[in-house]
Amino acid sequence: MPATEARRTAILDGLLVCTAIPILYLVAMPVSGLAGRTMVNLVPGAEMASMVETGTEGDTARVQALGNLVLIFPITALLPLRVPRMRSWRALIMAIVSVSVLIEAAQWLLAVGRATTADDAILNSVGGLLGAAATWYWWRSRRDRERLPPRRTSRTRLRSQTRS
Template sequence: MTAEADSSARRRSVGRLLLRAAALAAAFLALVAFSVVLAKVTLTPSPASEDIVTSNLKPGRSLRQYAEDYTFLAACKQAGGNLLLGAPFGVLLPILVPRRLRMIRMTVLTVLVIAVVELAQGALVAGRAFDIDDVILNTAGALLGYALIGRRLSHRYHVLSDEPVAADTEKPARRAPARTGPALGSRAKPGTEAKTGTKAKRAARPTAWIKAKRGGRPRTEPTARRSASAPVARGRALLDRWRSRREGPGGGAPGARRRGA
């Protein structure tokens, strides 16, 4: 039974390891594919808007422009596109980063990546400019994706990766079988038991066997027997001597011998 349990535990551990590796590889490949799409969308030159687009370092300026100058559908398309562009960060990054403080790590990484992309847009790509509102919208989209999907997905992944460790630590330690004395009818070979073992076996003997061995009197430890019976034996010896002296050599009372004489 133990061998079968160990083999089944190994199979479960290997299955969890393979599933964890597959999930990690899928998240990494999805992040690479998203990075390609992000680069294609954000780093594609736009010569037609080269004279119109300007850099924005003031938070909220572009959002106000969407509300005032754009139509409702155009504003939703511009703001919603930036939110959707940051959502994959909130879904995939929590799986790749450690479990501790994963939301903070995901947010910091998203801000860094989007800031680098925006800086590359403003410095290298024609018709593109750095916009702080795009960084804010992309980060908000990452937080939204984390709250809707990424949190649960990363929680399941990390629980799956932590299960083998928890199972190994929760295994109860094997206890050594307690040594008990031999049966009443068995004989132990001389020289095979230590003194401590002999004392323990004497203390573990049943009371009925002790009474039968001692003729009805319970058996105690040698030190306790000597300390308890020595004064009683001395008192009995003194009482017997006193009676023998008083009764005389004939065994009768001294007064009775004088009257008979």
């Protein structure tokens, strides 16, 4: 393995660990006063609908929704760059949905006082897809690159003008 590839791999490994640790902490961190109790809501959209209905009183719910969107964004942005098998949308979607469901299942099983909801899993999945889309330019396949038209720079324009 060339030195630049080894350095790139080591940096990505370090970044993946640095993004996984806060996820594990946030999922397993007990909520003071609520440890041992878990709220379960498996109706998709129910939490989001109540957030819209409450208006300005639902600021905490909005922050939690944003947190769920951002929770796995960094790890899914880095994963396809590090793991070649994750460089297809099918594999990524399967992994993202699995991780989102596992996060909610862990919160339910650990009974740390966190809510287990379908909306959280959906928001985690959407955030994960946004993370993967953010780095798609760097991990897309060669076939995808060849399908896109080449970028025209001023240098290529000058060459094409001098040839005609």
